[in-house]
Amino acid sequence: MTLDLTQFHGVFFEESFEALDTMEAALLKLDLGAPDADLINTIFRVAHSIKGGSATFGFADITSFTHSLETLLDELRGQRLQVTQPISNQLLKSVDVMRDMLRAVQSKQPMDAQRVADVQFEVELIIAQRPKTPAAASASAHAPQRATPQRATPQGENPAPRWHISLRPFAPFFSRGNDPQRMFEQLAALGALEVSADLSALPGFAALEPQSCYLAWNLLLTAAVDEQAIRQVFDWAEGDCTLEIRAENIPAGTASTPPQIPAATALEAPAAPSTSAALSQTEAQAMSGLGEAGSIRVGVEKIDELMNTVGELVITQSMLTELSRTLESALPEQIHLGLAQLERNIRELQESVMRVRMLPISFVLSRFPRMVRDLAQRLGKQVELAITGETTELDKTVLEKIGDPLVHLVRNSIDHGLEKPEVRRAAGKPATGSLRLHACHRGGNIAVEVSDDGAGLNAEKILAKARSRNLIGPQSSLSREQVYDLIFSPGFSTVEQTTDVSGRGVGLDVVRRNVKELGGSIELTSETGRGAKFVIILPLTLAILDGQSIAVGRENYIVPLISIIESLQLTQGSLSRIAGRGEVFAFRGDYVPVIRLHEMFGVQRARAAQDGIIVVVEGDGRRAGLLVDDLLGQQQVVIKSLDTNYGRVDGVSGATILGDGSVALILDLPGIIRRANVRANA
């Protein structure tokens, strides 16, 4: 049955964006000297499937643009045109245009029609300027059906093959969701199509069962396509009809066997027909449980909900366990065993669900080949990018945040790290610099490395700049690490001229701060003249936190374990007051400001003023000592968002529910330190 198609728009857009990414990746991989036929085929298929999908939904502009693109790709596929740098650039430009067009349609905004027309014209120009051969092109179109969208197939040297297609549906054809009209529309977009209906099996009016199909068709398609392209149109109708395709007049060079698709791209093929063929079939298939067994699309909200519910389960289970502990003797042994089993099961469930939300980092790394290529071209550098460990998985929440810091580091590397080819050659290095992105698991974290073989960090320059900015005293001697650490200072930059790419002082300090806020860190190693390596380390997930539970009066708070430097018992005389700095605590030869949490949160303390525990923490690059009453255990807590359940509170980054059912607020240390500073300076 014909459905309202708008419900399928979402899938079409998702798949088209993915397909464009595939196309872009293939284009970037294309070695202009020896173009891989498989890659070109992949690119062609992508354009073709997007065209089919957009035709199905009536997105005429996209269909038309993609058709021009497909024509160009067909010329490349048939080797009537060679892949050159300008053509490769033009194809990449077209990918951008298509992305913009899809976005425009998706958000119901107008698209930049002039740009589309310009780029399409450029594509057509390339097609038109292809070298002509002496062989005369024979007429392609026979009398076409007038209203059917017709295009004369680009002829080249050989006349396009004629395909005789016989479609004989079985009776349940319509009710199985097949719509011949849509199929013929797609065929007509491939070339010149003649349709002739076979009415011989039509019954009389009284005997007619309207939902059964008694019609059959004989079609003649004149198009420079292979049989596979035609079969693809009828993919979903397989089993509901008899389909015969016979070629006539096959010129040399047009394969009648389907081209070999490498395994990686074969995954695209099943995905493509789902939008280009009759879509009601997709629903019918999904309902009958057929279809590819490999994977299904799930909305992100569903996973988040699942995570939330499992989080609640963990909390409930720990409450039960806590309860059973207090009632220990009163409860039969079985209950304790049962609860222990429950705890194990729920841990497993939590880990499984978290794995569901884990995605390979390739999602983020995939944008870099294009970015590096464009950037290198713009800055006149030659860069070879190597990406390894792209299958390393991390939680979706972390994945979303890791992109920006990486982009910044990569830009820095290409702009400041890697030298221009002449400079490199003079230094005895190969003219092409190498940039490496590597991801791997390290303990409970993910480590992403950005390394290059460029000029590395220049310690003298950094020191000089830091001195001129009064960041350090003129006489202070610093270790190498400390010198490198200076580049993370706000507004620090040793470049003489900021390019529009980097170095504008929105820099490494922001990167480090963002990474720290996620509970991570940045490592830096460098060798002057040889290169530099930045490693971003982030926890695998942001949904749970390793925390230190502390008590202030009757309240419990959680301090993120990663931010704790040391916890010490307050002793007589360890607190003092320094003019201009307030109350401080002597710690490792320095003084750290003391923050009395009970004052900040308005909580009654359970101890005397000079009694308690100092937890020395680090937040926002600064240290502070939190004065608390007691240290309770260390535990893994499930973070519940305060924002969604209550509202934003300064100094609190979230909350969790402890085993006894009470709520513990999770401290946001940078926020607390800022607040304390403000109060101290007030």
Added chain:
Amino acid sequence: MPQRRSAKPRPKAKRAPAIVLRGDYALARVESLKAVLAPAVARAAPVVLDASAVTRIDTAGLQVLTVFVRERQAQGRSVSWRGVPTSLSKPAQQLGLAAALAVPLA
């Protein structure tokens, strides 16, 4: 005296009464399409199909119409069209049924 029946004014038959097809004739409504046409299959008078309000029709719907038209033609009776929108003529042409339906080309 018996009441004289006032003669009903004869309506000036400028146009033959048409069967009006309206709306969306997708597979779900195909049965109702057949039901709408059924009384007119054997009608001696010329049948006019007014399709101007058809918003959508699919292959199944066109199949019903094709059978209707052919049956009447087989009996030597006529079917003509009034107001054929592109939502009908386009699929008819794409499916190669325009001739069988005697639908004027857009």
